[in-house]
Amino acid sequence: xFNLTGKNALVTxxxxxxxxxxxxxxxxxxxxxxxxxxxxEALDALxxxxxxxxxxxxxxxxxxxxxxxxxKDAEAAMGSLDIxxxxxxxxxxxxxxxxxxxxxxxxxAVNLTAAFRLCRGAIKGMMKRRAGRIINITSIVGVTGNxxxxxxxxxxxxxxxxxxxxxxxxxxxxxxxxxxxPGFIATAMTDELNDDQKTKLLSNxxxxxxxxxxxxxxxxxYLASDQAAYVTGQTLHVNGGMxxx
Amino acid sequence: MSxxxxxxxxxxxxxxxxxxxxxxxxASFIDDLGADSxxxxxxxxxxEEEFGCEIPDDAAExxxxxxxxxxxxxxxxx
Numbered sequence: 001x002f003n004l005t006g007k008n009a010l011v012t013x014x015x016x017x018x019x020x021x022x023x024x025x026x027x028x029x030x031x032x033x034x035x036x037x038x039x040x041e042a043l044d045a046l047x048x049x050x051x052x053x054x055x056x057x058x059x060x061x062x063x064x065x066x067x068x069x070x071x072k073d074a075e076a077a078m079g080s081l082d083i084x085x086x087x088x089x090x091x092x093x094x095x096x097x098x099x100x101x102x103x104x105x106x107x108x109a110v111n112l113t114a115a116f117r118l119c120r121g122a123i124k125g126m127m128k129r130r131a132g133r134i135i136n137i138t139s140i141v142g143v144t145g146n147x148x149x150x151x152x153x154x155x156x157x158x159x160x161x162x163x164x165x166x167x168x169x170x171x172x173x174x175x176x177x178x179x180x181x182p183g184f185i186a187t188a189m190t191d192e193l194n195d196d197q198k199t200k201l202l203s204n205x206x207x208x209x210x211x212x213x214x215x216x217x218x219x220x221x222y223l224a225s226d227q228a229a230y231v232t233g234q235t236l237h238v239n240g241g242m243x244x245x
Numbered sequence: 246m247s248x249x250x251x252x253x254x255x256x257x258x259x260x261x262x263x264x265x266x267x268x269x270x271x272a273s274f275i276d277d278l279g280a281d282s283x284x285x286x287x288x289x290x291x292x293e294e295e296f297g298c299e300i301p302d303d304a305a306e307x308x309x310x311x312x313x314x315x316x317x318x319x320x321x322x323x
Binding site: 124127128169170172173 | 281283287290
């Protein structure tokens with residue numbers, strides 16, 4: 001149903017679990033994908049797996065000039081940028097009492113500021129073409145909060161506000177801007193939880209399981225598609241019913 | 246007509262999709278040529294690109310007509 005043939009997409013953080021699944025699904029739907037990440041080997045492996053219509057781009061998202069260059073590189077590699085997926089994110093958890101300024105700033109810089117700069121760079125071309133899709137990967141904790149993650153939660157809540165504002169600014173140009181908010185997704189990060197923690201977590205999820213990276217990718221594919229043309233400024237929560245907002 | 250004026254008018258015609266005859270020097274982007282606030286930002290960015298000059302926000306706010314744009318760019322590139 002969702003066909004992205006002829007569309008060019010940039011997925012940041014594509015060497016991680018969710019980003020990889022997003023890039024793979026958009027590619028399966030026919031898009032040409034530029035996969036960005038910091039781990040070159042993982043990106044090359046993914047590119048080899050996907051075959052053609054793939055470009056590997058690296059950039060340090062905490063560096064302004066590299067972020068701006070990333071959009072230019074993606075446009076140069078693919079000819080244009082139709083779909084931007086801001087998926088890259090980092091965590092530097094700690095209780096507020098003990099959180100260093102550096103930990104706060106690093107998370108805001110990569111998760112929020114880099115996403116802002118990528119949006120700003122990408123909409124230039126999208127406005128000219130009168131079409132575009134931006135999908136920001138936020139998190140359930142950006143809405144609910146989570147102890148030990150003030151920096152991460154603030155960055156993810158910031159993304160939601162940015163999504164809504166930008167959506168209003170560019171709507172008249174046929175560009176939609178939405179967010180996808182994953183709940184607990186089975187990734188390398190959640191593998192580290194012990195059984196007790198997992199049991200407790202699952203008891204709060206009506207659908208009784210952790211989400212898969214494919215669950216998130218499917219939501220992104222929908223928002224990237226032509227079928228989602230009338231959806232903008234929204235946050236699509238994909239969390240098994242853990243929070244109904 | 247100066248070279249700057251011609252290039253400015255060409256950009257305005259292309260960006261706003263209006264007839265060339267309507268793009269007179271006294272034409273206001275918003276009142277006469279149907280531009281919205283986003284269009285004016287796009288126009289300023291297109292001028293910056295075309296002429297390789299920087300148009301700061303406070304100057305951009307004062308560029309309301311085709312003539313304003315021509316005058317600013319002529320001065321900036323003088």
